[in-house]
Each structure stands twice: as structure tokens, then as C-alpha cells.
Amino acid sequence: MGRIADTFARLRAEGRAALMPYLMSGYPTRGALLDLVPALEAAGADLFEIGIPFSDPLADGATIQRAAERALANGQRLPDTIAEIARLRAAGVRAPLVLMGYVNPFLQYGIDRLLADVAAAGIDGLIIPDLPPEEAGEIQRACAAHGLDLIMFVAPTTPDERISEIAALASGFIYCVSLTGVTGARRSLWSGLPEFLGRVRARSSVPLVVGFGISTAGHVAEVARHADGAIVASALISAIDQSPDDAVAAAVAFVRGLAPGTAVV
Amino acid sequence: MTAIETDVARPGRFGPYGGSYVPETLVPAVAALRDAYAAAQRDPAFWDALHQLHQRYTGRPTALSHAARLSRELGGAQIYLKREDLAHTGAHKINNALGQGLLAQRMGRRRIIAETGAGQHGVATATVCALLGLECVVYMGVDDMARQAPNVFRMRLLGADVRGVTSGSRTLKDAINEAMRDWVTNPDSYYLLGSALGPHPYPTMVRDFQSVIGHEAREQMLRLVGRLPDLVIACVGGGSNAIGMFHAFLDDQSVALRGVEAGGRGQTLGEHAARFSGGRPGVLQGTYTYVLQDGDGQIGLTHSVSAGLDYAAVGPEHAALHDRGRAQYTAADDAAALVAFQRLARTEGILPALESAHAVAEAIRLAPSMAPDQSILINLSGRGDKDIFTIADLLGVTLNG
Numbered sequence: 001m002g003r004i005a006d007t008f009a010r011l012r013a014e015g016r017a018a019l020m021p022y023l024m025s026g027y028p029t030r031g032a033l034l035d036l037v038p039a040l041e042a043a044g045a046d047l048f049e050i051g052i053p054f055s056d057p058l059a060d061g062a063t064i065q066r067a068a069e070r071a072l073a074n075g076q077r078l079p080d081t082i083a084e085i086a087r088l089r090a091a092g093v094r095a096p097l098v099l100m101g102y103v104n105p106f107l108q109y110g111i112d113r114l115l116a117d118v119a120a121a122g123i124d125g126l127i128i129p130d131l132p133p134e135e136a137g138e139i140q141r142a143c144a145a146h147g148l149d150l151i152m153f154v155a156p157t158t159p160d161e162r163i164s165e166i167a168a169l170a171s172g173f174i175y176c177v178s179l180t181g182v183t184g185a186r187r188s189l190w191s192g193l194p195e196f197l198g199r200v201r202a203r204s205s206v207p208l209v210v211g212f213g214i215s216t217a218g219h220v221a222e223v224a225r226h227a228d229g230a231i232v233a234s235a236l237i238s239a240i241d242q243s244p245d246d247a248v249a250a251a252v253a254f255v256r257g258l259a260p261g262t263a264v265v
Numbered sequence: 266m267t268a269i270e271t272d273v274a275r276p277g278r279f280g281p282y283g284g285s286y287v288p289e290t291l292v293p294a295v296a297a298l299r300d301a302y303a304a305a306q307r308d309p310a311f312w313d314a315l316h317q318l319h320q321r322y323t324g325r326p327t328a329l330s331h332a333a334r335l336s337r338e339l340g341g342a343q344i345y346l347k348r349e350d351l352a353h354t355g356a357h358k359i360n361n362a363l364g365q366g367l368l369a370q371r372m373g374r375r376r377i378i379a380e381t382g383a384g385q386h387g388v389a390t391a392t393v394c395a396l397l398g399l400e401c402v403v404y405m406g407v408d409d410m411a412r413q414a415p416n417v418f419r420m421r422l423l424g425a426d427v428r429g430v431t432s433g434s435r436t437l438k439d440a441i442n443e444a445m446r447d448w449v450t451n452p453d454s455y456y457l458l459g460s461a462l463g464p465h466p467y468p469t470m471v472r473d474f475q476s477v478i479g480h481e482a483r484e485q486m487l488r489l490v491g492r493l494p495d496l497v498i499a500c501v502g503g504g505s506n507a508i509g510m511f512h513a514f515l516d517d518q519s520v521a522l523r524g525v526e527a528g529g530r531g532q533t534l535g536e537h538a539a540r541f542s543g544g545r546p547g548v549l550q551g552t553y554t555y556v557l558q559d560g561d562g563q564i565g566l567t568h569s570v571s572a573g574l575d576y577a578a579v580g581p582e583h584a585a586l587h588d589r590g591r592a593q594y595t596a597a598d599d600a601a602a603l604v605a606f607q608r609l610a611r612t613e614g615i616l617p618a619l620e621s622a623h624a625v626a627e628a629i630r631l632a633p634s635m636a637p638d639q640s641i642l643i644n645l646s647g648r649g650d651k652d653i654f655t656i657a658d659l660l661g662v663t664l665n666g
Contacts, residue, residue, distance in 0.1 A: 042572065055563040058550065060286040060448065065432055076563050103286060104548045108562030130286045153289035157452055162293070177290055181450040226522045240537065 003096040003124050004149055004172045007046055008207040009227055017262045018229030019044060019220065020209060021236050022100070023085065024051040024067040026076020028240055029229055033084045034091075035248050041095050044251045044259030049127060049211075049231055050085065052078055052101030059129040061184030063234035063241075078105055078114075082121045089122035098151060098172075101126040103135075111139055116145040117240050125149035125172045133169055136191055140169065151171075156180050156196050160203065167204030178212045185235040186213035189222055197226040203206060220261030232258060270292040277465025285464035286548050290443070294452040299466045301372045306473070314511035315474075318363055318480055322396070324355045325477065329485035335612040335629075341659035342635035344628055345494065346645040349506065356618060356647030357478060357506045358389035358459060364474035366393035368396075376400040376454040380444040382437030382502070383573035384416025386459030391425035393457075396610070400447065401425040402454075404437040404443040409572045412471075416576065416651050420435030424619045428621045434566050437502075441550050441662035459582035464551030468581050473604040475509025482642060483513040494642035496521045496631065497510045497656065501537070501639055503581035511592060518519070522591065524583060528598035534559065538567040539596040540579045541587055549578040552560025570599040570655065571619035597626035603659055605629055606649060618647030619655065 010020050021040055025033055037048060047157035053071035078101070085097055099118060106128065110210050118126070127169075131139065133152060143150040149172025152153055153227055157180055167174065176197060179190045180240060185191050193210070199206055210223045211231030223230040275301075277283050287295055305311040319325035328351055349357040369377060377399050381387030394401035403420055403613050407429040410417050420427050430664035441463070448456040461471040486494055497514055499507035501524035530536030532663040533645040537543060540555040547556040549564055557565035557577040569575040588594040594611040597605070600621055605626035610616050619627055632641055649656070657664050 056438065056442055056549065059290075061446070062432075069433075072563065102548075104556070104558070107547055108558065108560070129288050131550070132285070132287060132289055134292075135284055135286055155288075155290035155292075155529045159288050159293060162586070163536050166289075175290075180452060182292060183448045209439035248471045 002147065002149070003046070007096050007135055008173065011046060011228070012124065015094065017224035017227065017264055018046040018209065019033050019232045019255070019259055019262050020047040020049055020229050021045050022049040022051060022070050022231055022233030024053060024064065024237065025081040026053055026071030026074045027067045027237070028070065028244055029075050030074045030080065032247060033081070033085060034087060036185065036251055037088050037093055038091065039252050040111045040255050041093055044244045044256055045095060047098065047229065049100050049233070051099050052099060052105060054083060054102040055104055057102060061182040063185065063235060063237050064183050065235050068189055076108055077216070080116070082117050082123070085123055086121040090190050096124040098125040098127055100102065100129070101232040103128050103131045111142055115148060117140050119146040123148070124196060125151050127151045133166060151175050152237055154178055154189070154200055156192065163200055164203045170204060170206045171239060173207040173209045174200065174204055176208050176210045176212065178210050183212050183234055185215040185238060189213065189219055194226050217258050217261040223263050224262055270565060275540070277469065278467070279582045280588060282552070282554050282581035282584040283468055283519040286448060286551050287464045287535055290615060291452065294448065295464050297494050298521065302368060302466050303366055308563050311371065313604060315364055315367055319477065324351060324357050325361065326481040326485070329482060329489060332613050333382060333608065334370060336632065337631060338612060339632040341632040341637065342495065342639040342641045343637065344632060345486065345490065345640060345642045347478060347642060348508065349478060349644060349646045349647035350615065350617065350621070352383045352391050354389045355383040355650065356386070356389065357475060357509065358386045358423045359392065360477055360509065361459065361471050361474040361505060362386065362389035362393040362457060366397050366399065367456045369398055369399065369457065374453065374455035376402070376451065377457050378444050379457045379459060380404045380437065380440035381459065382440065382575060383571065384389050384409070384420065384651060385573060386411040387420050387425065387427070388416050388423070389421035390457050391420040392426065403427045404430050404435060404440040404447070406430045406439050408435040409437065409440070409596065412655055413572055413651060414654070415442070422601050436567070436572065438564065445550065452534045458506040461508045462503040462552060462578065463580060465655065468552065469489050469648065471505050472508045472512060472582060475505050476512045478506065478644060479511060479513030482510065482519050488641060495519070495635070495639045496641045498523045498525060498624045498627050498641060499644040500525045500574060500620045500646060501579060501583060502576050502620060504583045506644050508580060508582055510644040511520070511586070515591065516563060517642055522586070522593070524592055525623045526594060526596045527574035527623060528601070529568040530598035530599050534566050535566040537596065538569045538574050538576060540577070541594040544616050546584070549647070551580070553581050554581040554584040570602060570659070571623065573618070573620040574623065585586045594625060597623040601626040603656070610648070615650035617645055618649050619652045622649070624653050
């Protein structure tokens, strides 16, 4: 089993859902991952989604757009991020690390070269929001050949039959989009979320991780009742944004505040 | 619903180009659009309704004009102008907006989202929404709003909610991002995309709605001139006017096709919008095509004097025509477009849109080397009234506001 499957098996045994922070590589400064990831792992994070900045992130709301613009302005490039992750592994980070990026920077890097470099760095999977399964065949086969999980999405708009088809292709976990919209912190979760997650659960055997709009420990606790993990992105970036001089302390405090929500009651 | 098939050749591909690279949230909405368009395509009543509107509202067929004085001055090929500038709202954009507006109505959609660069597509969409009684939200980069202020006011007069986009380069690309974010949030709205871009079925559907240009022009050339043109020229931003013109001539091997991109003010990335000479294949906003980008796959900034050509990617069918060699793609720079604008105004009494002026510039360059019994057909895709403030600025003239 890979790190992702191991992690979910262990958490299930512990009666916890996974807490998965999203960090934009190169934000708030170049190389910030090197400090943020170990600190957040110690603070209770179970897996990490590592964002690759892109100039045109059309699935993202304003917070992640701004973080991407800043990371690009900081000069963060894809090879930098891969190298930073290799250093994190060498430094003993054990949590699964999944790269999230739009398809064009990956295509320009070259898929074969990317997957070889990514696997060698100790990355466990890829999340590509503008690559639906219909366009993913070649990349998915290449991921499998490198022992990487290509994470599939389902959304509230996905019909049941399509959920079944996506579940049949899924590996690692399924990324359940918590709402019909773009990323960004929200005051409350969508009221239809439990029903939606129930529909996905009934049709899949891989862990379900929920993302988009999850902002508080209460949200995490609500998600933990119906799924296997929660991704927290924009709210974490906002927390970092408010304390630019001490990003690590701000992120740690925020993640510590979320961690109690992961207990499955 | 059929099972997900990841390998078979699918509709929506032009050679390797095209496809549908959209977030999962939008996949069902895009599929519903694809199915609704496929059904409309087979329904003669749909095309009849569109035809009626074109005759009674758009003012189709648009004229074919012989640019006699310009041709004489250049001393070479005879130049003919397909007068899309005479269509209602002043550009070819109405052809697509009406077609998609009828489709939205047929799908029972009440809220229309659109993006606009030069404002011509936004005006056309706002017009169609007023005509059909639909709610209209138009996203426009704030830089484009500044240089196309008259069109912003026109859209608002037509009842549209024009929303300025401040992200990224604050031009067309960013307006499309924002329109797609709105669509992700409101998949029951209808996204009325303005060019032959984006995920399948847009490149095919927009081309079909714009093909009326080429079909009319081909028939007019045969009837009025007695033969097909030797060369067809159209400007290429996203490429909808060009693909609409080219399509009727694809099987006419004697007819050369030439698309003209924006050469801007220089050849370095960020100074132009010449995707074929300066870009390479990649994915932008749902489609795989030639894209201006840096070595890391970050989308390049673009520049053109004309907002409608100022875009980092080109419609995927043009990418395929380029690779097959069926169409040639060149660029005209800002200065050449400005000269062509003034020359057409003085020789023919027509102010072309700055976008269309790029096609005129290419004809001015090529006509002298052709024989007087040869002919060039230009798609004069829009009129230039919207550009007079930009032109005045470039010419150093102060207009009393």
C-alpha cells in the first residue's frame, strides 16, 4: 500500500477523519513549504495538498488566485516545488503529499518527465482540476505506472451514474467538491452535503475527502461525520495572510484549532 | 449516459486540438449544452427561427462590396469586402449571440453569462437578451472597459449587468476566467461564449453559427463576380469571424485562406497576440490549442491595439487548419492596422473595426503582388465607430467629450 492508503487505514483505526491542509507553494514566500509542512504535520495535519501556482486558475476563488499571483511574483516554479518536496522527505516528513495544479504547466513540463520527477521526490499523487476523466486517460495510465494516484473529483452536479463511473477509475481518494462553485472560505456548509456524500459513499470504495469552503473546526467535524477527510485551503491561506511576518505560527495555530474536528463521533 | 471513454476519438477534436478541459462541476453543464445543441442542430425549426431573425432583425444577408478605389490604388488584385460591419450591433458577433440565445431559450435558461473583450460580443449578447427577455451578466476586464467605454455604456443601455474584472491581465482572458467561475457557481445559467474557443461544443457550435458569413460570401462572389476569390483574409482573435468565413471555402482548393493575428508592438512575449509564431500547444480555458505562454506553462500577457484580438489562445480548429497547411496565419502590427484603418476610411468610406483593420492591412500588403484579374475577399468583421477614441489617441487628436 502507498502512503495515502496507509494513512486512511491508520486514521480509520484511530477513529479519526483526515485533516488535509492546502498550501500554495511559493506562498507567502519562496521555500515557505520547507517550514510550513513539518510544522503543520506536528500540529495535526494528516495529508497535504500542495498547490502549483498558475496564472489562470479558473476553479479558484479570489483567495487562492491572489496566493497564486503572489507565488508567481515570488518566482516559484514547478521544479522548485518538486525540489522542496524532495527536501521535506529527506527531512523526515511522512504525511502523504499530493500536488494540485492546472493541466497546462504539467503538460509543458512534459508528463513523463513530471511523473518520474514527482515520484522520485516522494510525492504521492496529483490533483488536476481542469482534467476531467474524459481527458485524463493517458495521464492516468502514466500515473499508475509510476505508483502515483491521480485524484478524481465528484461534484454536487455529478449524476449518480457518473459518480459510479468516476469511482471505478478512482485511486487514493475521491475529492468531493462540497458546493457548486469555486474555492473560497464560506460561513456555513451546504445543507445538501450529507445527502451528496451519502450518494458518493454508496457508489465508491475509496476514501472520500471533502474540499471547497471548509473554514472552521465545526465544518471539519460536520464533514468527519460523512466523509474520511477535509481539505482546508482558502481559510488557511487567509490565516497566513493576516500574519505575514510569522506564517508558520499563524498556520500552526489555525490547524491546531481545526484538528479537534477530525474525531469521528 | 454512456460510460466514460478516455481513448476513443470524440467529437470536439480537430486533429489533436480541442477537447473539454473543465472542472467536474461543469462537466454535466457542458454535456447538457452539447446534447441540446446536437438536438437543435437536427431540428429544421431551430434553423428556420434563426434564419427569420437574421433576415428581419440582423439584416442578413450582409452586403458584399467591391473596394474599387482601394483596389485601383494598390494596382493589383480586386478587393471585396464582406460587410459584417453592417449587421445589427455592428459586427459578426450577433450571428453567434442570436444562435446561442435561441438555444438558451430552447433549454429553458433565463440567465445568460458572457465575457467580452472589445465589447462587441457583450453588446451582441446584451442585445439578444433584450430581444428575448433574458437576464444578462457580462464580464469585462477593467482595462478593456477603459479602452472600449462606448460599448460598456451600450451594454448598460441594453439592460446588461456589466461586471469589471480586476484579476490577472484585466483583459479578455480574465473575463473568460470570471465568466467560467460564474458558470461553475451557477450551472443552470447559460454561458454564451463569444468566440470559437473553450470546451467542446463551443468551437463547433460558434463556428456553425458564424458559417453564415462564408456561405453568403461564397454565393455572392459566384453571383456578383462570377468566380471564387483567390484569397480569403480574416483577422483572428479567438477566431470566430475567420472560421465562419473560412468554412465555406475549405473544400475549394483554389482558394487560399489567410488568418491575421495581432502583431502588436513587438515580437517578445507580452507585446503581441501572434499565437502561431509565438506560442505552442497547451490548454487554456477548456481547450487544447496554440497558446502564448512562458517556458513554465504560465499564460503569457498579450498586447494589441485592438481589444478583440488581444487573447493568448486561438480557436482549436484554426490550430488544426494551421498544422494541416490549409490556412496560413500571419500577423499585422498595431501600426499597420492603424494605417489600414485610415486608408479604408478614405478610399471606401468605411471605418473598419481595429480588429478587421488587421485583415485589411494584410490585403494592402498582398494585393499589389497579385494580378488585376485575381481577387481577395476580406471579412470586414465589424465597424470602427467603437474605436474612434483609441484612434484619436493614437493620432494625437483630442476629442471634445
